[in-house]
Every structure is written in structure tokens, then in C-alpha cells.
Amino acid sequence: MKSFFRKLIRCVAALTLFTLPIAAQNSDYDQPYRPQVHFSPAENWTNDPNGLVFFQGEYHLFFQYNPYGDQWGHMSWGHAVSTDLLHWHELPVAIPEHDNTMIFTGSVVVDHGNTSGFCTHGDCLVAIYTGHTQTPEGIRQTQNLAVSLDKGRNWAQYPGNPVLDLHLADFRDPSVSWDPIARHWVMAVSLPKEHKIRFYSSSNLKAWTQLSDFGPTGDINGDWECPDLLQIPSSNGAKSIWALKVGLNPGAPQGGSGEQYFLGDFDGKTFRQSRLRGSYGWTNYGKDDYCAISYNGLPKDQKPVLIGWMSNWQYAAQIPTTPWRGQMSIPRRLSFINDAAGLALKQEPIIAPLRGKNYEISALATNTSALYGSGHTIQPPFEIRIHFGHPVESVFGLKIYSDQQHWTEVAFDTGKKEFYIDRTHSGAAISPEFRVRTKAPLVTTRPYDLTLIVDRSSVEAFAQDGTIAMTDLVFPVANNLQIQIFPDDAKPIESEGQVWELKSIW
Structure with missing residues (x-):
């Protein structure tokens, strides 16, 4: 243990504990499909976000990362920091693969009270992650700790790892937070094949006591992964509610990976789903938003x-x-609403600080020239906010063209009671599973409003007061886009809104 604390002290002195090839801060973030308002690493493979935490004025984004190439493997924790959740600075690899153990998904917490005994000078950061180890007996997944005393720049492995080991091949993705009422740490961790989320408590992050299980329930067509337990405020100031988000892969409604949520109550030991209508839903109805997690340590x-x-x-x-x-x-x-249709998770994108030049969408505009003038094009990234009043047509929305043969359609279909994104003609079709139309159920008593964030290779939609979120990748054939409100050959649609050009975060 003394050697462990010597390592921690070396962290304070900013000595690098690990030597790995890392991605340099690349000044060239202008590749054809490089996102301009979304974080991406300078190079190499990334998947799940990890350890989201706010600490001493910085938002930390750790992420699954392969330091050696652009395919999955050698899973380590990449690292970036931001002061506004939009402009990110990529740092060296935080926690690398070591001793035949890959560093899978997990959490980072601020140990304010030094419950762990690791914090030698004030508060420190503790990572709780899944170690994925190839043993002679096969794969073993365990829960482990690493500690940083220098604002997350350097990390030391806890010599008592693993702190939780069920001797299973599938036992992963701990979501850890502090319970101020019970005054202990709570972990939600997945038993993927059993379709269960198991809850544990700990006074010191090192010794864990089993509390309860949630599941199986909801959708169980694939592995349960990436749980996130969090308390969500009401959008109108009413009492908060608890949410348990659970990833599903494969078998999500749109195909492949997706995420479901349950709204209810957590009493410090057990999560119980509400009996109210709307207490079960999907965090995102698109194909391309997986293993989302929330921030620890927010004000x-x-x-x-x-x-x-x-x-x-x-x-x-x-x-x-x-x-x-x-x-x-x-x-x-995140917040939630409780209206005549029931409960629903509400999501509001953080994007306003990036807004630049804006355009009014005139009422009754039904074609590209009415929006911008003849031949006008706009380049991603941009944001559209539009409200359709009392539409006459059963299908209405926006088409985003890269040329006459390639477009992405984002629309409401009141006849089928669906909101959808159709990317079947969007451009590059990566695989048969990519060329799809994703859809979400409409609630006729909620407004027909739409916020759309279009980047160089993605469309993110938030509809019906943010109760529908839909994220889809697109790979258009050109970077000059035209926008059309449709239908353009039928009765006009009452609509109002704005378009903003968005400033690049790079």
C-alpha cells in the first residue's frame, strides 16, 4: 500500500505513469466527414463515453479508445476536457490497457470526503471501471479502481483490484454515484446475459455490499449494458423522479444497439418502476446513440x-x-414531463453558444427558394428550430438535399402516428443495416415542434418538446446542402422557425 501512495504522490508531481502512443492535438479537423460540433478523437477508434465528471471547473470526457488503430481493440480510456461541454481539448490516454486487461466502461466520482482514503491533498478523482481480462479459464470481467490526484491527468491503479468479482465473463459497466441520504456510494452494474441491473453499496469504494436486482423487464432481446441511475428534475418544478437507463445490444427496435429507460423511484436500495403511463421508453429512437451516461459532480x-x-x-x-x-x-x-399522455423523458441539446448567422423560416414556406432564395445552399454544421402549427397534410417535415438523388427526410406522419428520419437516400450506405428509416411513436396531444442539429456526418432530432430524441449518422455526397419544407405540391403548412449556422468547435 505504501508503494501505491508513492505512485499517487508522483501523480501530483505530474510524472507520467504510463508510456503509450497517443494522438497529438491535431490542428486539421477539416476532413470531409469530421464532425464540427461533436467531439471526436484526433485519430483512432472510439466507442462508449466513460467517467463523465465535472471537477474544479472542467467537464471531463473519458471514452473507450484504441491507442493503436481505427478498429476496436486494446481498450483504454481516452480523455478530453472542456469548460463548456462543447469545445474539447484532447489529452493523453488516461488509463491504458495493462497486464492483459482491457479497460472497459465505468464511472469517475469526486471523493469529497476522502471516503476511500486515497485523497492526500483535498478532493480527488476515483475511477470505477470494468476490467476485461483473458485468463487461462476464459474471459473474466471485474470491477476495479484507479485514482488521480492531479485533476485526472495521471492515474494509478489500486493494488487491491479487483474490488468486485463474481467470476463471470459478463459483468460490466458500473454506474457509481454518492447517495447523500444514506451517505454511501451506490453502484448500478449490469449482468448482461441475465437482463438484470444489480445494485451495490459501499462506504469506501473498495468493499461492496449487494442491495437488490432490477429486471428482467422491458426489452430483453439482447445483452443489457451501460446502466445509468440518476435523479431527474421535472420540467415544471414538480418533484423529481428517478431514471434507470439500460443499453440493449443487439435487438434494439431500430436494429443493433439502442437504449431503453425506466422511470420510477429509488429508495437507496431498490429501484421500482412507476405504474404511470410513459414510465418505459427509449432514450433515443435513432440507430446511432448508444451507451449514453450522465455527469457526476454537477452543481x-x-x-x-x-x-x-x-x-x-x-x-x-x-x-x-x-x-x-x-x-x-x-x-x-435532462428533465421529465408528466402531461395528459403520461410521463416522458425530455432532452434539450446544449448548442446555443455555437450559434452564428441565422435565417428566418417564413410562414408557409414550402420549397428551398422560399427559405433562402434561389440556389442558396448551407454547409453543416447548422441548427434548425421549427414549429408546425396545425398541419393540413398527414405527412410533413423537412428534406435535406446534397443533390437531387440524395437526401435525408425528417418528418411527422400523423396517419401512422410516427416521427421518423429516413436516410435510405442520404448518401454512402455503409451496410444493409445502415439504409433504414428510423421511427418513434407520436403523441397527438404534444406539439409538432422540431429541433434539428445537422453536422457533416450526422442528424440529431428532438421533437415534441424534446420527448422524442432521434440520432442517425448520414454520409452525404456533398457538403453543400439545400433544405426543403414539404409537401410542396399540396396545401401550405403553417410553420415558423429559424436556422442558425453553427461555429466549429475546432
Whole structure:
């Protein structure tokens, strides 16, 4: 143990504990499909966000990362920091693969009270992650600790690892937070094959006591992964509610990976789903938002913030980008509503600080020239906010063209009671699973409003007061886009809104 604390002291002195090839901060973030308002590493493979934590004025984004190439493997924790959740600075690899153990998904907490005994000078950061180890007996997944005393720049492995070991091949993705009422740490961790989320408590992050199980329930067509337990405020100031988010891979409604949520109550030991209508739903109805997790350590007056991995395991390895592969979703603030249709999770994208020049969408505009003038095009990234009043047509929305043969359609279908994104003609079709139309159920008593964030290789939609979120990758054939409100050959649609050009975060 003394040698462990010597390592921690060396962290304070900013000595690097590990030597690995790392991605340099690349000044060239202008590749054809490089996202301009979403985080992506300078190079190499990334998937799940990890250890989201706010500490001493910085938002930390750790992420699954391969330091050696653009395919999955050698899983380590990459690292980036931001002061506004939008502009990111990539740092060296935080926790690398070591001793035949890959570093899978997990959490980072701020140990304010030094419950762990690791914090030698004030507060420190403790990572709780899944170690994925190839043993002579086969794969073993365990829960482990690493500690940083220098704001997450350097990390030391706890010599008592693993701190939780069920001798299983599938036991992963701990979501850890502090319970201020019970005054102990709570972990939600997945038993993927059993379709259960197991809860544990600990006074010191090192010794864990089993509390309860949730599941199987909801959708169990694939492995349960990436749980996240969090308390969510009401959008109108009413009492908060608890949410348990659970990833599903494969078998999600849109195919491949997706995420479901349950709304209810957590009493410090057991999560119970509400009996109210709407207490079960999907965090994202698109194909490309997976393993989203929320931030620890946010100020008390801030709503929870969620970030996900913008891809799908069906085709993630085939995405046509270089020298990187993988990106993160727009951060969004969470609340919930409880209206005549029932409960619903509400998501609000954090994007306003990036807004630049804006355009009014005139009422009754039904074609591209009415929006911008003849021949006008706009380049991603941009944001559209539009409200359709009382539409006459049963199908209405926007088409985003890269040429006459390639477009992405984002629309409401009141006849089928669906909101959808159709990317079947969007451009590069990565695989048969990619050429799809994703859909979400409409609630006729909620407004027909739409916020759309379009980047160079993605479309993120938030509809019906943020109760529908839908994220889909697209790979258009050109970077000059035209936008059309449709239908343009029928009765006009009452609509109003704006378009903003967005400033690049790079």
C-alpha cells in the first residue's frame, strides 16, 4: 500500500505513469466527414463515453479508445476536457490497457470526503471501471479502481483490484454515484446475459455490499449494458423522479444497439418502476446513440447532462472516416414531463453558444427558394428550430438535399402516428443495416415542434418538446446542402422557425 501512495504522490508531481502512443492535438479537423460540433478523437477508434465528471471547473470526457488503430481493440480510456461541454481539448490516454486487461466502461466520482482514503491533498478523482481480462479459464470481467490526484491527468491503479468479482465473463459497466441520504456510494452494474441491473453499496469504494436486482423487464432481446441511475428534475418544478437507463445490444427496435429507460423511484436500495403511463421508453429512437451516461459532480442547480456514443455495433467498424472512427453525441440536459399522455423523458441539446448567422423560416414556406432564395445552399454544421402549427397534410417535415438523388427526410406522419428520419437516400450506405428509416411513436396531444442539429456526418432530432430524441449518422455526397419544407405540391403548412449556422468547435 505504501508503494501505491508513492505512485499517487508522483501523480501530483505530474510524472507520467504510463508510456503509450497517443494522438497529438491535431490542428486539421477539416476532413470531409469530421464532425464540427461533436467531439471526436484526433485519430483512432472510439466507442462508449466513460467517467463523465465535472471537477474544479472542467467537464471531463473519458471514452473507450484504441491507442493503436481505427478498429476496436486494446481498450483504454481516452480523455478530453472542456469548460463548456462543447469545445474539447484532447489529452493523453488516461488509463491504458495493462497486464492483459482491457479497460472497459465505468464511472469517475469526486471523493469529497476522502471516503476511500486515497485523497492526500483535498478532493480527488476515483475511477470505477470494468476490467476485461483473458485468463487461462476464459474471459473474466471485474470491477476495479484507479485514482488521480492531479485533476485526472495521471492515474494509478489500486493494488487491491479487483474490488468486485463474481467470476463471470459478463459483468460490466458500473454506474457509481454518492447517495447523500444514506451517505454511501451506490453502484448500478449490469449482468448482461441475465437482463438484470444489480445494485451495490459501499462506504469506501473498495468493499461492496449487494442491495437488490432490477429486471428482467422491458426489452430483453439482447445483452443489457451501460446502466445509468440518476435523479431527474421535472420540467415544471414538480418533484423529481428517478431514471434507470439500460443499453440493449443487439435487438434494439431500430436494429443493433439502442437504449431503453425506466422511470420510477429509488429508495437507496431498490429501484421500482412507476405504474404511470410513459414510465418505459427509449432514450433515443435513432440507430446511432448508444451507451449514453450522465455527469457526476454537477452543481446542484444544473439539470443532468447526458452524452452517448454516436454509432451502432452493426456497422461501427465500417464507418468511412479517417484518421478517426467514432464520435460523441451532442450533450443534452435532462428533465421529465408528466402531461395528459403520461410521463416522458425530455432532452434539450446544449448548442446555443455555437450559434452564428441565422435565417428566418417564413410562414408557409414550402420549397428551398422560399427559405433562402434561389440556389442558396448551407454547409453543416447548422441548427434548425421549427414549429408546425396545425398541419393540413398527414405527412410533413423537412428534406435535406446534397443533390437531387440524395437526401435525408425528417418528418411527422400523423396517419401512422410516427416521427421518423429516413436516410435510405442520404448518401454512402455503409451496410444493409445502415439504409433504414428510423421511427418513434407520436403523441397527438404534444406539439409538432422540431429541433434539428445537422453536422457533416450526422442528424440529431428532438421533437415534441424534446420527448422524442432521434440520432442517425448520414454520409452525404456533398457538403453543400439545400433544405426543403414539404409537401410542396399540396396545401401550405403553417410553420415558423429559424436556422442558425453553427461555429466549429475546432
